[in-house]
Amino acid sequence: MGIENQDVSMADKILMRKKTRSDMLKVKMLKGMWLAMIILAASCGKSGSDGSEEPEKPVEETLKTIKAGQTIKVMTYNIHHANPPAQANVIDMAAIAAVINAEKPDFVALQEVDKNTKRSGVSLNQAQDLATRTKMTMFFSRSIDYDGGEYGVAVLSRYEITDKTRYALPLAQGSNGELRSVAMISVATEGGTGKFYFASTHLEVSDNASRLAQVNELLRINSGIQSPFVLAGDFNAVPGSESITTLQQGLTAGCISGCPLTSPAVSPARTIDYIFLNQHASSAFSVQSYRTASEALASDHRAVVAELKFK
Numbered sequence: 418m419g420i421e422n423q424d425v426s427m428a429d430k431i432l433m434r435k436k437t438r439s440d441m442l443k444v445k446m447l448k449g450m451w452l453a454m455i456i457l458a459a460s461c462g463k464s465g466s467d468g469s470e471e472p473e474k475p476v477e478e479t480l481k482t483i484k485a486g487q488t489i490k491v492m493t494y495n496i497h498h499a500n501p502p503a504q505a506n507v508i509d510m511a512a513i514a515a516v517i518n519a520e521k522p523d524f525v526a527l528q529e530v531d532k533n534t535k536r537s538g539v540s541l542n543q544a545q546d547l548a549t550r551t552k553m554t555m556f557f558s559r560s561i562d563y564d565g566g567e568y569g570v571a572v573l574s575r576y577e578i579t580d581k582t583r584y585a586l587p588l589a590q591g592s593n594g595e596l597r598s599v600a601m602i603s604v605a606t607e608g609g610t611g612k613f614y615f616a617s618t619h620l621e622v623s624d625n626a627s628r629l630a631q632v633n634e635l636l637r638i639n640s641g642i643q644s645p646f647v648l649a650g651d652f653n654a655v656p657g658s659e660s661i662t663t664l665q666q667g668l669t670a671g672c673i674s675g676c677p678l679t680s681p682a683v684s685p686a687r688t689i690d691y692i693f694l695n696q697h698a699s700s701a702f703s704v705q706s707y708r709t710a711s712e713a714l715a716s717d718h719r720a721v722v723a724e725l726k727f728k
Contacts, residue, residue: 480575481576482604484607488725489524489725490520490521490723491524491692492517492524492710493649493721494513494716495528495680495690495716496716498537498543499715500537500716501716502683508538510543514551515715516710517550517551518551519710520710524573524574524575525553525572526570526600526615526617526649530557534566535565536563543571544556545557553574554577556571558571558583558600561595569600570599571617572600576605580612582601585597586631586634586635587630588630589627592621594621597621598618599638600616601614606645609701610697611644613645613646614642614647615647616647616648618651619650619653620632620653620660628652628660629663632660636666639668645700645701646694648695651689655688655689656670661691668693668695669693669696669699671704672691672707676707680718682713682716690718690721692707692723698725701727704723708723
């Protein structure tokens with residue numbers, strides 16, 4: 418009996434030890450789980466200021482539809498391939514982006530845009546670079562092949578682009594002028610046709626016959642659009658000229674009470690950059706303001722900005 422009792426006692430002690438170890442393990446596991454939960458909860462509120470992880474970034478709402486009562490801001494800007502006129506052989510994308518970001522436009526018509534040229538950088542797509550810097554989407558239209566890459570016009574949009582179209586513009590017969598093009602996009606709107614068209618162009622600078630041919634092609638393009646259409650760009654023609662008078666047979670300049678001087682940027686002496694509205698746009702939108710941006714060093718043109726309220 419004594420030996421049996423001793424065996425039982427020893428067995429109990431062994432069982433107790435195992436139970437104690439088991440309990441201790443359970444306690445340790447519970448503590449570990451609790452600690453992990455505390456760490457996880459704390460990490461959810463981290464700002465990332467210690468450099469250990471990226472801070473949470475706000476989700477930006479994608480603008481999809483221009484709604485009744487909204488005011489949109491449109492801009493046209495000849496960017497001189499991002500070369501500040503006072504700085505030879507310098508490409509300053511940040512300076513151009515700063516002009517755009519200061520205005521916070523919804524749509525931008527860009528002219529003199531390089532894509533992968535030796536002049537600006539074979540790996541630099543200027544329209545895409547500006548889209549990234551301004552958090553917009555873009556559409557580029559090649560006008561000519563240039564310096565190992567392409568050169569043309571582009572559009573930036575803060576709204577989701579539903580359609581993209583490139584149009585080539587003609588030259589007069591026998592002209593040796595530079596080929597030009599149009600970059601056109603459309604976005605959704607409430608009511609009516611449900612579309613808003615926006616385009617960028619840059620017309621011939623020295624050959625009046627070619628510029629008139631291009632104006633007539635723009636009027637032909639407009640005649641096929643049964644929706645609000647805003648055409649913006651560098652038209653290389655002053656108010657009252659044959660080119661502008663002809664264009665106004667189908668489109669109206671937003672600057673109804675006088676168009677501001679746009680070129681050269683430092684001391685503007687001529688108006689050659691405009692924002693035009695077709696008949697449908699004039700009916701659907703009211704022009705709230707029309708002016709030039711004050712910045713004068715990033716390019717050789719002033720940017721033109723208009724605010725349009727959707728009725």
